[in-house]
Amino acid sequence: MSLKSIDLGDGLHVSPQGFGGMALTAVYGGADPDTALATLEHALDLGVTFVDTADVYGNGTNEELIARLLAGRRDEVQIATKFGVSGNIRTGEKEVRGDAAYVRACIDASLTRLGTDVVDLYYMHRIDTRVEIEETVGAMAELVAAGKVRHLGLSEVTATELRRAHAVHPIAAVQSEWSIWSRDVEAHVVPTAAELGVGFVAYSPLGRGFLAGAATADLPAGDMRHTFPRFDADNQQANQVVVDTVRAVAARLDVTPAQVALAWVYEQGRRAGLPVVPIPGTRRAQRVDENVAALAVSLDAEALAALDAVSDAVAGARSADPTWVSSGRE
Template identity: 50%
Template sequence: MATVIPKVKLGSQGLVVSQQGLGCMGMSGNYGLPKPEADMIKLIHHAIDSGVTFLDTSDVYGPHTNEILVGKALKEGGLREKVQIATKFAIRHVDGKMDVCGDPAYVRSACEASLKRLDIDCIDLYYVHRIDIRVPIEVTMGELKKLVEEGKVKYVGLSEASASTIRRAHAVHPLTAVQNEWSIWSRDLEEDIVPTCRELGIGIVPYSPIGRGFLAAGPKLAENLTDGDYRKSHPRFQNAEQNKSVFERVNEIATRKGCTPAQLALAWVHHQGSDVVPIPGTTKIENFNQNIGALSVKLTPEEMGELELIASSDMVKGERHAVMHLTWINSETPPLSSWKAIHISRLSSPRQPPMSSSLELSIRPFRVTDVDDFFSWARDDRVTQYLRWNTIKDREEALKYLMEVVIPHPWRRSVCFDDKSIGYISVKPESGVDRHRAHISYAIGVNFWGRGITTAAMKMAIPMVFQEMSYVVRIEALVEDENKASQKVLGKLGFKKEGYLRKYGFNKGEIRDMIMYSLLSYDLSDQIC
């Protein structure tokens, strides 16, 4: 007889899901190569037909391809109304490295991108996948609250967040769920996070409830991992032989109970409470069927205690995560008061800038970047020479130099251009902006200059700055006093004149009068702290 999957309330905000969900990450990689799309769509359809209504994905899985897969599976089967989709944002890859971003502008852009990939109008449960320790959680949650009010998100959750971060986030907008690793051999959340969630009425969604497969197959799994399977670098899989005894005891009890080790591990998680909804992942229908069978496994208090004893912290070798700095243990964010003291205060009724009408405010620190930053980082006259071209050849040389020499430098980011001018976008690291972010703070300076700023180049540049450089809240343009044409262009585009600056020019000993124009992502003239 097939196992009936009950429905349960997840949290106290109204979300109802199947008592066990389906984690979709492995379908698109991470555990080796992505699996054939047709097979994965068949698996998703089978899961829904079996009674699973809770699908878990993320924009970083693939990256991006897992959301597309889930969206396609639902559309092909006409199944959107039968499921609740949970996806996540915040983890991104920048220059080959993993980065976590909770910036408001990124929150919004990530949400809209996920909606498009999933081909849906609203995300049922939207998690902050990891916590950006540079941004107060209140700031990130403020943007999520807006997305809920706009109907783009129904419910909000956090993943790998500390108890204090959960409390602070919940105070801004009620959380529906917290997703953390929880299994027989990963129990570090039980002391603070679980009690906090239960006090606040927040559901708990355990990921990797079968220990990433180790509690189902033991060291044999570790020995047969394929290339591209990130578990090869996982501390507990690297200690597979030392952790063999944990699996052997789980297997022994499972045999006694007449179930599989995976079912026993899942049953232990289910027995933690009715507010707990695990999301085991798989790429095989037979494994899915076995996992659902865990709902029929009943454990006595004595058996629960026995399982907890054999997988105690001193028995398990290796950290539960290869990058522990991306877990709740280090998820504290700066207090909102420190952010307000340095940054721009929240707006009650912001006015959008003329060139980026669909974008929201990105609140980050900024520092005025003067003309020396623009032209003289390397003391290389070629920058000036190439930007002041007179022929097509000069222009081609300028672009080649900027692309090959200037842009790869970590302080320099992007170039936009038309047939008459170049918009050059620069980003300069700034340490010590505040004690919470001293090692990763950014000060933003953006300058445009060429043989007269053209409207076309500026129209290309402004949206690019606000959309692709989420740290930016302010664009600065330094223009020579005599350059009336460029000043006229800036005025038409909404820039405000800030006054005269006398700066050293491009040749030694030469001084020119420069005018600073600025455009904020909102009209913040009376909002700057």
């Protein structure tokens, strides 16, 4: 199957929906590598060719898993990976580093784990506030010149940081959380990206499963969602109104809640005037089918009004550390 590709930014053509690889490692509980690979293969068969990972996911094991996909199908995939965060993101024990020497070391390690000689999109995962962004992006630009990277991206940057980075080297994409219950990027980052011709990659478009109606009241031990304020028991209860609204819209349109959440992200991109590629993650092949079907879902004015209004009812910050996301530094 083939999905019509889009120009995300800087001439980077990707599938209109990507695959978030983080879910295939043990951030939301255990994950079986063979099942994960089968899910990736199924996504690629459906035309989902834009695959997202990072060196910190599973401490490199996520990249090694995706290497198994690339081994026989590299020419079909636009692979995106990230550097800049080390430690354990599942428990919140992490640090950020963006100096030039670290950038150079990280790409070589990622290329080895991925079993490829070039990455299509290389992201700075988080900003190292101790290092000027010009130094970090300058080192990333050297990787493009060396043929190790094709395009550059930034994750969770402010509008000002994006402008400074883009002045050093064209940025193809900004990746940040964007969904019905995470709209802070619309204030500054989204308009700046649209102005500069930078595409937007929306992670957690399903609210880490919450917007899709996934049961999260009793999260398993080790599940990364324990570290997010929105998944506190009181906040989950308050946020049930968001889920109820999504479900009501889905029932009226005869689609699933996940499809409503994804269709909303696509509509926001159209309203903002920039290409948006959500990267939902899942371990199950049938969920990939459901997510891809969202490309054909159209939300009417009544649905958009209901979903836009409920965003104001969200309880809890999207990160326990305000500086970890762009809005905390704006």
